[in-house]
Amino acid sequence: METIIKDVSGDGCRSAFLIMGDEPVLYDTGMAYGAAKTIENIKRELDGAPLMHVLLSHSHYDHVAGLPFLREEWPGLTSYGSAYAKKILEKPSARKTMRELSDAAAKGAGLPAAPEYDEAGLDVDVVVGDGDELVLGSHRILIYETPGHTRCSLSYLVDRDLLFASETVGVFTDETYMPCYLVGYQMSVDSVRKLKKAPAKRIFITHRGILPETDLPAVWDYLERELLATKDEIIEIIKTIPTKEAQMTAMLERYHSGVPEKAQPDFAFLLNAAATLDVVRRECMEGIG
Numbered sequence: 001m002e003t004i005i006k007d008v009s010g011d012g013c014r015s016a017f018l019i020m021g022d023e024p025v026l027y028d029t030g031m032a033y034g035a036a037k038t039i040e041n042i043k044r045e046l047d048g049a050p051l052m053h054v055l056l057s058h059s060h061y062d063h064v065a066g067l068p069f070l071r072e073e074w075p076g077l078t079s080y081g082s083a084y085a086k087k088i089l090e091k092p093s094a095r096k097t098m099r100e101l102s103d104a105a106a107k108g109a110g111l112p113a114a115p116e117y118d119e120a121g122l123d124v125d126v127v128v129g130d131g132d133e134l135v136l137g138s139h140r141i142l143i144y145e146t147p148g149h150t151r152c153s154l155s156y157l158v159d160r161d162l163l164f165a166s167e168t169v170g171v172f173t174d175e176t177y178m179p180c181y182l183v184g185y186q187m188s189v190d191s192v193r194k195l196k197k198a199p200a201k202r203i204f205i206t207h208r209g210i211l212p213e214t215d216l217p218a219v220w221d222y223l224e225r226e227l228l229a230t231k232d233e234i235i236e237i238i239k240t241i242p243t244k245e246a247q248m249t250a251m252l253e254r255y256h257s258g259v260p261e262k263a264q265p266d267f268a269f270l271l272n273a274a275a276t277l278d279v280v281r282r283e284c285m286e287g288i289g
Contacts, residue, residue, distance in 0.1 A: 002202075003139075003162040006045050007209065010037025012109065012262035013062045014207050018045055019158060023137025026054040027156070027164055027204075029066030032114040033106035038066055039073050050074050053136050056081035056124065057166050057206065058153045059088040061098040062105065062264065065114070068121025079125045080134065082145065085152035086124035095119045101268050108261025128154070144195060148188030149180045155195055162210065163200035166191070169223050170230075171207050178255045179230035182275040185283045189227055196220035207263075230255075234280045248273050 004020040005027075011034025019025040024046060030038050042051055051074045057063055059081070071077050081089075088094050102114035128134065130145040142157040148168035156164040168191045171178045181188040196217070203211045203219055213219050233254065241247045251273035252266060259269070 001159075001161075003158050005162070005204070005210070006041075008038055008041035008045060010034030010039070010041060010066075011062075011105070012260055013105075013264060014209070015063050016041075016066065017204070017209075018042060019139065020045070021137055021139055023052055023139065024049070025136055025139060025141070025158075026051060026070070028057050028063040028206075029054060029070055031062050031105050032065040032069070032102040032117060033109055033111055035066040035069035035115070035117075039069060042070075043073075051077055053077070054079045055141070055156055055164070056085060056154070057156075057164065058082075058150045059085040059094070060150065060167075061101040062268075064089065064122060065098055065102050065117075068117035068119070069115075071118075071121045079123070080128050081124035081126075082129060082152040082154050083127045084150075085154075086127055088152060089122045089124060095122065098122075101265070104265040104267050105262065108263075108265045110262075142198075144191075144198065146191035146195060148184050148191050149182055151183050153191075155191075155198075157198050157200055160199055160201075162202045162204055163195065163198055164204045165195055165206070167206045168192075169195065169205070170226060172205070172226070173208070176255070177226040177230065179227065179234070179276060180272070181227070181279055182272055183279065185227070185231055185279050189224065192220060192223050192227065231280060231284055234277065235284060238277065238281060238285065244274075244277070247277055251277065 006018045008018045009016045011031045015028045016030035016038050017027045106114040128143045132143045134141040144155040146153050146155045146166045146168045153166040153168045155166045167180045168188050237250045256269045
């Protein structure tokens with residue numbers, strides 16, 4: 001039986017999806033500025049039933065900043081994430097950055113700032129890791145650690161049907177692929193190869209949804225090729241553009257053109273671009289700054 005999901009995102013980044021069933025499970029929470037709309041969307045789908053579970057793919061603001069608002073609406077909500085995500089989300093410096101990025105996203109959406117929230121609501125309640133299985137109502141959910149985008153990135157195989165692939169595999173549309181290896185290029189390649197072996201029937205890609213493709217090996221081959229291709233492109237950027245500031249501008253133009261501010265502010269992308277450039281210099285080049 002196919003797993004049914006509903007896009008309940010309340011913001012422009014499409015990172016809150018409800019897995020339907022006798023105990024519905026939310027995959028990621030979206031951003032703080034869209035939390036009220038996300039809650040409205042969830043309540044419409046649940047028709048009075050409580051939301052009990054949320055799976056966190058990683059610790060970035062556009063995936064977890066809605067969590068404190070969800071807890072206000074459903075105090076019994078349990079969040080699941082990696083040990084590293086738990087550590088990060090408890091750090092004052094990470095929480096400060098999350099507020100700054102949440103405000104930037106809100107302003108990109110035409111709002112003065114993100115709404116206030118209780119930072120304690122960001123906590124991971126239950127730590128899960130590679131090979132663990134969650135049984136949430138009738139859902140059986142297998143966990144894969146897939147670092148590369150972050151060290152805390154997790155992917156989830158739901159009911160041996162739908163694989164929620166973490167942002168480590170990249171984000172893409174019909175027109176372009178955005179590399180997302182912020183902490184490790186080879187980590188990302190290894191994660192793609194790991195997920196390729198998962199017994200999934202369908203693939204969910206972050207910020208996009210379920211892929212319509214049925215040729216799953218071809219999808220994984222495409223993702224691995226794009227990892228290699230973007231690595232080579234970034235090496236060329238570093239080799240041909242002399243300053244880090246100009247390199248980041250080139251990254252913005254190549255991989256972020258056309259992305260609306262309400263989905264990901266340029267400010268947030270540039271933080272990621274700086275990390276990606278550092279990863280490529282460290283792992284893939286020698287003697288080039």
